[in-house]
Amino acid sequence: MGGIEDLYQEMILSHYRAPRNRGTLTNPTVSVTQNNPMCGDEIQVDVLLDDDGRIVELAHSGQGCSISQSAASMMSEKVMGTTRDEAQHLIEVFRRMMHGDDPPADVDLGDSEALAGVARFPARVKCALLPWMALKDALQSVGTTKETPHGQ
Amino acid sequence: MTEARLDSLAVRADVPILARPSASGRPLVYLDSAATSQKPMPVLDAMDDYYRAANANVHRGVYALAAEATERFEQGRADVARFVGSRPEGTVFAKNATEAVNLVAYAWGLRHLTAGDVVVVTEMEHHSNIVPWQIVAGLTGARVEFVPVVDDGVLDLAVLRDLLATEPVKMVAVVHVSNVLGTINPVADITRMARDAGARSLVDASQSVPHMPVSLAATGADAMVFTGHKMLGPTGIGVLAADPAWLDGLEPFLGGGEMISDVRREGSTWADLPHKFEAGTPPIAEAVGLGAAVRYLEGLGMDAVRAHEVELTTRLLAVLGGVEDATVYGPRDPARRGSPVSFSLPDLHPHDIAQLVDREGVCVRAGHHCAKPLMRALGVPATTRASTYVYNTADDVDALGAALASARAFMGRV
Numbered sequence: 358m359g360g361i362e363d364l365y366q367e368m369i370l371s372h373y374r375a376p377r378n379r380g381t382l383t384n385p386t387v388s389v390t391q392n393n394p395m396c397g398d399e400i401q402v403d404v405l406l407d408d409d410g411r412i413v414e415l416a417h418s419g420q421g422c423s424i425s426q427s428a429a430s431m432m433s434e435k436v437m438g439t440t441r442d443e444a445q446h447l448i449e450v451f452r453r454m455m456h457g458d459d460p461p462a463d464v465d466l467g468d469s470e471a472l473a474g475v476a477r478f479p480a481r482v483k484c485a486l487l488p489w490m491a492l493k494d495a496l497q498s499v500g501t502t503k504e505t506p507h508g509q
Numbered sequence: 510m511t512e513a514r515l516d517s518l519a520v521r522a523d524v525p526i527l528a529r530p531s532a533s534g535r536p537l538v539y540l541d542s543a544a545t546s547q548k549p550m551p552v553l554d555a556m557d558d559y560y561r562a563a564n565a566n567v568h569r570g571v572y573a574l575a576a577e578a579t580e581r582f583e584q585g586r587a588d589v590a591r592f593v594g595s596r597p598e599g600t601v602f603a604k605n606a607t608e609a610v611n612l613v614a615y616a617w618g619l620r621h622l623t624a625g626d627v628v629v630v631t632e633m634e635h636h637s638n639i640v641p642w643q644i645v646a647g648l649t650g651a652r653v654e655f656v657p658v659v660d661d662g663v664l665d666l667a668v669l670r671d672l673l674a675t676e677p678v679k680m681v682a683v684v685h686v687s688n689v690l691g692t693i694n695p696v697a698d699i700t701r702m703a704r705d706a707g708a709r710s711l712v713d714a715s716q717s718v719p720h721m722p723v724s725l726a727a728t729g730a731d732a733m734v735f736t737g738h739k740m741l742g743p744t745g746i747g748v749l750a751a752d753p754a755w756l757d758g759l760e761p762f763l764g765g766g767e768m769i770s771d772v773r774r775e776g777s778t779w780a781d782l783p784h785k786f787e788a789g790t791p792p793i794a795e796a797v798g799l800g801a802a803v804r805y806l807e808g809l810g811m812d813a814v815r816a817h818e819v820e821l822t823t824r825l826l827a828v829l830g831g832v833e834d835a836t837v838y839g840p841r842d843p844a845r846r847g848s849p850v851s852f853s854l855p856d857l858h859p860h861d862i863a864q865l866v867d868r869e870g871v872c873v874r875a876g877h878h879c880a881k882p883l884m885r886a887l888g889v890p891a892t893t894r895a896s897t898y899v900y901n902t903a904d905d906v907d908a909l910g911a912a913l914a915s916a917r918a919f920m921g922r923v
């Protein structure tokens with residue numbers, strides 16, 4: 358098990374104290390709620406996509422611990438402006454990082470890389486994944502509408 | 510008072526795990542006995558000795574070793590029955606309290622509930638006393654109604670009275686001591702109200718039997734359930750204590766070996782109580798361990814166990830009362846509550862609290878405590894819970910206070 362400072366890095370605490378993109382959107386393309394069955398925490402992620410499937414706005418709300426809240430804040434900054442495919446790739450890289458795999462050299466997760474230490478605290482992995490899994494759900498739920506009929 | 514006081518340092522010396530350091534290297538301060546208790550040497554020794562010296566399958570062997578195993582197993586049952594004042598034939602071993610509730614829900618509920626009937630539970634139930642009733646209600650067309658929690662964490666019995674007067678209530682299933690709020694519910698009054706209205710009753714005594722004198726008769730319930738691992742015993746064993754005359758009229762829950770009288774191609778007949786409800790090889794070593802746990806508790810004296818709990822809970826409430834802006838749930842009066850004490854801090858999420866105090870070796874639980882309807886009623890997603898038992902001391906409680914202060918300092922407040 359790692360030391361507590363591996364978990365609560367300054368970057369994480371700074372996002373926790375001043376979360377970016379917190380709130381809700383008035384006209385989201387999709388809004389998804391995820392809850393952590395382990396602790397009851399809930400997060401809502403609202404996403405606005407443009408016609409090209411690019412994330413132009415993202416807001417997160419709900420209640421959670423420092424790990425899930427900061428993860429949501431860092432994720433919101435990172436995925437803003439990415440296309441669905443790019444965002445889906447980032448989700449996968451983040452998920453693997455939570456299982457102990459370093460992100461590949463050509464992928465930059467931004468501030469979210471501060472969460473790498475969470476992998477050593479198995480009870481908290483679900484917290485860090487909560488917003489990312491909400492985003493994954495959100496993108497999947499709009500996925501079919503934008504695909505060509507042969508796309509799947 | 511003439512009664513012997515509980516010597517928690519002596520108990521502590523009997524519990525080997527409490528001598529190990531925590532992951533952080535500090536002494537272990539275990540404040541999560543509401544989730545599971547630690548085990549004293551007499552329990553570990555009894556189980557170890559059973560496996561080393563007397564292991565055989567029970568009830569089916571002719572040889573002497575099998576007879577000895579059966580005798581130790583049944584002695585465990587006799588010990589448990591004596592402890593809660595039930596009859597041995599009305600003392601059924603299950604896997605845990607959860608399975609014991611399911612046993613009643615299926616063996617009784619599935620066959621005796623019909624469309625429109627009502628099962629009453631409360632907002633402060635553990636999921637184990639809600640979900641089985643929801644499942645069986647779904648299969649029978651019955652409904653599950655909830656008695657709300659009001660004021661400082663007590664049940665609104667006026668709602669229960671109203672439900673009993675106006676609805677076809679067939680079962681009232683209620684927790685004796687809440688695992689979140691610590692509230693001691695007036696179960697004798699509740700079961701009497703149920704009986705007067707023609708309803709059966711079940712008391713979930715998982716958090717009371719380990720901590721205070723409890724008898725089946727005093728609860729007045731048709732069925733009482735509790736779980737071995739919260740009372741110094743092993744995991745893998747729970748108990749349904751009930752009136753044998755009632756149990757005898759019920760059909761089995763699980764079918765298989767041990768529970769039959771005869772099996773023919775065209776059908777089977779059932780063994781006598783309690784075996785009718787114990788399909789398959791039972792938790793033998795666990796029953797031996799639970800028997801030893803019960804004898805250990807009897808040795809301490811349940812009045813002394815309860816007095817120690819009141820003392821520590823008084824101190825815990827005082828320590829939390831001194832933490833700035835802490836919200837403490839449940840009754841303020843230690844005489845009206847058991848050991849679980851839940852609290853929250855406005856600036857620290859329960860997960861972060863539990864993680865940060867773990868640095869100092871303090872084990873507390875964070876989450877919904879398998880009581881999501883109660884969390885919703887309290888308007889919080891989760892709480893932090895500390896709970897004490899016979900091996901805890903005032904120092905343990907004080908260590909939580911100190912750890913909370915340094916958790917706050919770490920997270921940048923103060």
Ligand SMILES: Cc1ncc(COP(=O)(O)O)c(C=O)c1O
Nearest residue numbers: 605606607635637688713715736
């Ligand atoms: C009040 C209450 N009822 C039931 C249970 C379930 O116990 P078990 O998980 O051993 O079945 C618990 C413990 O988690 C509890 O606190």
